[in-house]
Amino acid sequence: MHRNRLFGGLILILLGTLFLLQTLGVLAWSVWTYFWPLVLILLGAWILLRPRLAGKQSLEVENLAIPLQTAGESSIEFNHGAGRLLVSGDAAPGQLLEGSFVGGVRHSVQQEGTLARVTLSADPVLTPLDIPWSGEEGLRWDVKLSREVPLDLTFHTGAGENRINLRDLSVKRVVLETGASSSEITLPAQSPFCRVVVRAGAASVVLRVPDGVAGRIEMESGLVGSKIDPQRFPFNGTTYETPGYDLAERRVEIKVEAGLGSIEITSG
Structure with a gap:
């Protein structure tokens, strides 16, 4: 379950960073215009790269x-x-x-x-x-x-x-x-x-x-x-x-x- 928390944490960091840059005037465009496309890109990258980063994983057996x-x-x-x-x-x-x-x-x-x-x-x-x-x-x-x-x-x-x-x-x-x-x-x-x-x-x-x-x-x-x-x-x-x-x-x-x-x- 820690891998899901990591992914959720990355989403929150991305959202917070975009809002901060918009508040400081660094970004002139609306955060929401690009936020969900960026989330989808990040999700796809996570699915593709996770097995390589974590090695071969298996679920626990009960x-x-x-x-x-x-x-x-x-x-x-x-x-x-x-x-x-x-x-x-x-x-x-x-x-x-x-x-x-x-x-x-x-x-x-x-x-x-x-x-x-x-x-x-x-x-x-x-x-x-x-x-x-x-x-x-x-x-x-x-x-x-x-x-x-x-x-x-x-x-x-x-x-x-x-x-x-x-x-x-x-x-x-x-x-x-x-x-x-x-x-x-x-x-x-x-x-x-x-x-x-x-x-x-x-x-x-x-x-x-x-x-x-x-x-x-x-x-x-x-x-x-x-x-x-x-x-x-x-x-x-x-x-x-x-x-x-x-x-x-x-x-x-x-x-x-x-x-x-x-x-x-x-x-x-």
């Missing part, structure tokens, strides 16, 4: 583990920024979640009876200037979730890459709200019923439905290119739906609300 304790189910919310988000079902026995967080993480846990509500958030004071411009990935979260309890998962993500594998988990609901990103989600293979909601901007989203899981898909999209397996999910005039959906032992119900980009729903 490790986090949250035990199951008395939780019989859990609702987990991910608030992730620019970078890469990896999620799988490989948490150790007795752990609700564990993972490594490049760039750090803020977390909260609230217990409501047997329900554990967990929120994971990127540092709100982390700005694009904190993300290394020397070849590093930026924010990278690698999170492992428990297979021992049913889960309700919400993902809020920005620009970046999301790889979410829920195949071996018991998941009741998945919500993905994402902007300009690339997301791949493998849905649960053993859950009796899972509801999936995707709200996407200019994004590429791939949903993989495991074999043996019936699907019902509702699309509300704008300028989106969609690719849905017509053999497995034939269109019935209203939805894309696996034949015999209502009688299937394992089902997913998918609703997609998208603006731009592409949506693919396939076997996986």
